[in-house]
Amino acid sequence: MLATGQKVPDDYEAAALEHPARNVPRPVMPAEAREETEAGAQAFLHYRADAHWYAMQTGDTSLVREVTALECSNCTEQFDEIDELYRDGGWARGGWEEVTLPRGHFIKRADGGYNFPVEVDSKGFQTVVSSQVRVTQMPFSGNDLLDIYMDFRDGHWTHVTASPRGSL
Numbered sequence: 358m359l360a361t362g363q364k365v366p367d368d369y370e371a372a373a374l375e376h377p378a379r380n381v382p383r384p385v386m387p388a389e390a391r392e393e394t395e396a397g398a399q400a401f402l403h404y405r406a407d408a409h410w411y412a413m414q415t416g417d418t419s420l421v422r423e424v425t426a427l428e429c430s431n432c433t434e435q436f437d438e439i440d441e442l443y444r445d446g447g448w449a450r451g452g453w454e455e456v457t458l459p460r461g462h463f464i465k466r467a468d469g470g471y472n473f474p475v476e477v478d479s480k481g482f483q484t485v486v487s488s489q490v491r492v493t494q495m496p497f498s499g500n501d502l503l504d505i506y507m508d509f510r511d512g513h514w515t516h517v518t519a520s521p522r523g524s525l
Contacts, residue, residue: 359410360403360455361387374488377448378414386424393509395463398471401507401514402456412436413452413482416443426508426517442484447491451482459500470508474522476500 358364363384370379384407390400401424408420418436425432442449457476466472481496506517 359384359407361385361390361400361407362403363407372414372448372450372485374485374490377416377443377485378450381411381414384408384411384420391513393514395458395460398463398473398507398509398514399458401516402458402473402475402505405516406454406456410453412439413449416440416448424514424516426515429516429518431518432516442486445486447484447486449482449484451480454479456505469510470506470517473505473507474501475503475505477502 359382361384363382365382366380368380369382370376372378384404386404387400389397390404391397392400405421405424408424412418412421416439418439421432422436425436427433439449455478457478458473459476462473463471476499478498479494479496481494483490483494484492501522503519504522505519508515508517
């Protein structure tokens with residue numbers, strides 16, 4: 358099951374050292390993720406996490422790029438690295454994350470955006486090239502790790518940036 362609640366099909370096959378993931382479900386943004394509400398922000402965070410996982414599984418970064426601001430240079434760099442990995446014949450294993458907005462933090466800032474102290478549960482990932490693991494990010498979890506700054510304009514959320522807790 359994806360973070361948005363979307364079912365993973367029975368024929369999905371996780372990536373292995375021998376091959377990339379197969380039959381990866383393309384995430385669908387839930388209608389609630391288009392609302393400027395606390396539930397809408399959470400639904401958007403779930404969708405973005407699913408879109409990022411999809412990029413890691415398939416090399417298709419278009420969905421996660423659509424909902425991420427260009428000024429997030431760290432995000433763009435990460436998406437470019439995924440593109441390059443797949444372009445060079447490699448792939449990623451894992452990459453699943455769940456991002457949760459704790460209740461009571463849905464407060465609009467004076468600049469019109471929202472700064473959320475999120476809880477993150479990451480299962481980690483590996484990159485594979487020529488059946489060899491090249492990069493490993495270990496799993497991590499915590500509620501004091503990241504702040505995410507998001508904006509709601511023209512009827513949709515945009516992930517602007519993520520930074521270590523307290524730095525935004």
